[in-house]
Amino acid sequence: MSLWEYANPVKFMGLSSRLIPTLSVLTILCLVTGIVWGFFGTPDDYKQGSTVKIIFLHVPSALMAINAWMMMLVASLVWLIRRHHVSALAAKAAAPIGITMTLIALGTGAIWGKPMWGTYWAWDPRLTSFMILFVFYLGYMALWSAIEDSDTAADLTSILCMIGSVFALLSRYAVNFWNQGLHQGASLSLDKEQHVDDTFYYPLLFCIAGFVLLFVLLVLIRTRTEIRLRRAAALAARNV
Amino acid sequence: MPDLGKYADTVILAYIVSFVFLIGLVGLTWLQSRRAKRILATEETRNGK
Numbered sequence: 001m002s003l004w005e006y007a008n009p010v011k012f013m014g015l016s017s018r019l020i021p022t023l024s025v026l027t028i029l030c031l032v033t034g035i036v037w038g039f040f041g042t043p044d045d046y047k048q049g050s051t052v053k054i055i056f057l058h059v060p061s062a063l064m065a066i067n068a069w070m071m072m073l074v075a076s077l078v079w080l081i082r083r084h085h086v087s088a089l090a091a092k093a094a095a096p097i098g099i100t101m102t103l104i105a106l107g108t109g110a111i112w113g114k115p116m117w118g119t120y121w122a123w124d125p126r127l128t129s130f131m132i133l134f135v136f137y138l139g140y141m142a143l144w145s146a147i148e149d150s151d152t153a154a155d156l157t158s159i160l161c162m163i164g165s166v167f168a169l170l171s172r173y174a175v176n177f178w179n180q181g182l183h184q185g186a187s188l189s190l191d192k193e194q195h196v197d198d199t200f201y202y203p204l205l206f207c208i209a210g211f212v213l214l215f216v217l218l219v220l221i222r223t224r225t226e227i228r229l230r231r232a233a234a235l236a237a238r239n240v
Numbered sequence: 241m242p243d244l245g246k247y248a249d250t251v252i253l254a255y256i257v258s259f260v261f262l263i264g265l266v267g268l269t270w271l272q273s274r275r276a277k278r279i280l281a282t283e284e285t286r287n288g289k
Contacts, residue, residue: 050244235283
């Protein structure tokens with residue numbers, strides 16, 4: 001059994017309909033556990049006070065904003081190389097989720113930045129590359145809507161996705177490239193000396209797992225929506 | 241409700257903003273999914289399938 005079999009829309013619909021109920025339950029469990037534990041069960045930070053609780057939404061959303069684009073890149077490459085329509089539709093389906101995650105990360109970051117840095121916004125390398133990533137998301141979605149022929153739209157958005165990947169990676173690693181900037185290093189690291197204290201780390205892991213599961217769940221649902229709309233358009237074209 | 245001290249407004253605002261976006265995304269996804277099912281069902285009926 002090959003993974004490519006799921007590029008067949010019928011197989012994809014069958015598999016995704018079986019996965020969605022389980023994924024929904026796991027998503028709710030992880031998100032509720034992580035957010036309730038993080039909000040109610042963690043103490044204030046000695047430097048940042050209660051604002052540290054924003055980490056449970058800011059870090060997972062920022063992580064997913066970048067990883068959604070990377071998933072779109074993989075799906076776009078699959079489309080360009082193997083011409084599987086489901087992969088192009090999955091990339092299209094992921095964009096609104098990615099842009100929402102970017103907005104949450106930018107919004108919570110600005111709200112957190114005001115009391116900690118004294119400003120809502122700074123042209124910090126990570127913030128700037130994140131803002132550019134947001135513009136790429138907008139451009140990607142606009143391009144899908146602007147082109148009538150779906151294969152041409154998939155081709156052009158795939159190329160845009162490859163270009164935007166530079167900024168997605170830059171947002172992840174910007175703090176390592178440039179020293180000037182307000183952001184600290186990685187909050188999550190395999191090196192225990194570097195990452196946040198365990199008190200915050202474990203609920204944060206639940207929140208990250210919840211956001212990852214939410215992303216997968218929504219991509220599946222939205223891809224199914226795109227497949228249905230394409231099938232409906234094909235049937236409608238027969239009647240013209 | 242934990243005591244959020246002088247940053248209570250900041251923390252609550254961040255949570256409200258996030259929940260609004262998340263609930264909006266889930267709601268929109270659900271509505272679009274329902275709409276697509278309806279459109280496909282209509283087309284399949286028209287095609288006698």
